[in-house]
Structure formats: C-alpha cells, structure tokens
Amino acid sequence: VQLVESGGGLVQPGGSLTLSCAASGFTYNRYSMAWFRQAPGKEREGVAGVDSGGSTSYADSVKGRFTISRDNAESTLYLQMNSLKPEDTAMYYCAAEYGSVSMSRYRWDYWDYWGQGTQVTVSS
Numbered sequence: 001v002q003l004v005e006s007g008g009g010l011v012q013p014g015g016s017l018t019l020s021c022a023a024s025g026f027t028y029n030r031y032s033m034a035w036f037r038q039a040p041g042k043e044r045e046g047v048a049g050v051d052s053g054g055s056t057s058y059a060d061s062v063k064g065r066f067t068i069s070r071d072n073a074e075s076t077l078y079l080q081m082n083s084l085k086p087e088d089t090a091m092y093y094c095a096a097e098y099g100s101v102s103m104s105r106y107r108w109d110y111w112d113y114w115g116q117g118t119q120v121t122v123s124s
Contacts, residue, residue: 001025001113003094008118015084015122021077021094021115028075032101035068035079036108037090037120047092048079049103057104062088084122091117 007019019035034049048068049057056068067080077094095111 001096003096003113003115005092005094005115005118008092008120010121010123011084012124013084013086013122016080016082017084017120019079019081019092019094019118019120023075023077023094023096026096026113029072031096031098032103033068033070033077034095034097034101034103034111035077036093036095036103036111037088038093039090042090044093044108046103046108049101050077051100051102053100055100055102057102059104081120084120086122088120089122090120092120093117 002024004022011017032051035047036044037047038044047059048066050068050070065083069078094115096113097111
C-alpha cells in the first residue's frame with residue numbers, strides 16, 4: 001500500500017488549495033479514505049472522510065469550506081480547501097482503511113495506512 005500526498009503550500013487567509021492523494025498497491029474502491037491533520041503540539045485530528053460507498057463526513061471546523069472527493073478510476077483522493085484560516089495550518093495526511101469506515105466515528109489510530117503528509121501553511 002502506498003499513499004502519496006501533494007498540493008500543500010503557503011497560502012494567504014481566505015485563499016484556496018487542493019490536496020491530492022495518489023493511492024496504489026490495493027483495491028482502492030474497497031477502501032474508505034480520509035484526510036487527517038496535525039498541528040505542532042496537537043493531536044492528529046480528522047478533517048474529512050469518504051467511505052467505500054461514497055458517503056462523506058467532515059469535522060465541524062471545516063464544514064462548508066472543505067470538500068472531499070474520490071476518483072476510483074484514478075485511485076486518487078482530493079481535498080478542496082476554500083476560505084482557509086490560519087488555524088488550518090498543519091501537516092495534512094491521507095489515510096486508508098478497508099471497508100466502510102467513517103472518519104467521524106473512528107480516531108486516527110484506527111486507520112491502517114498513511115501517507116507521508118503534505119504541509120499546509122495559512123499565513124499573511
């Protein structure tokens with residue numbers, strides 16, 4: 001299993017970024033996928049998830065601003081982030097877990113497969 005994130009960077013408050021996670025080595029459409037993030041000194045937290053059936057879930061802090069999507073044909077996960085705030089600054093990780101798993105119900109330590117992360121910094 002390999003998950004490779006990309007798309008992070010430095011953006012001003014109010015700006016947008018799109019993260020991507022390229023997956024390989026497993027049957028992508030049988031896995032639930034999610035984005036987590038971790039800021040310095042804080043615990044890793046769930047941001048958004050999409051299960052193997054396509055149902056999505058979001059952390060309250062990002063609802064209405066972030067959109068998660070998956071392309072099963074390309075084995076790629078996306079996170080469209082709009083109206084970014086300084087508190088969104090963190091390392092963002094892509095995660096995968098077999099079956100129908102909701103990001104909002106299962107903590108980060110339940111998920112088996114992880115990417116290396118991509119840094120998002122929101123600052124003026």
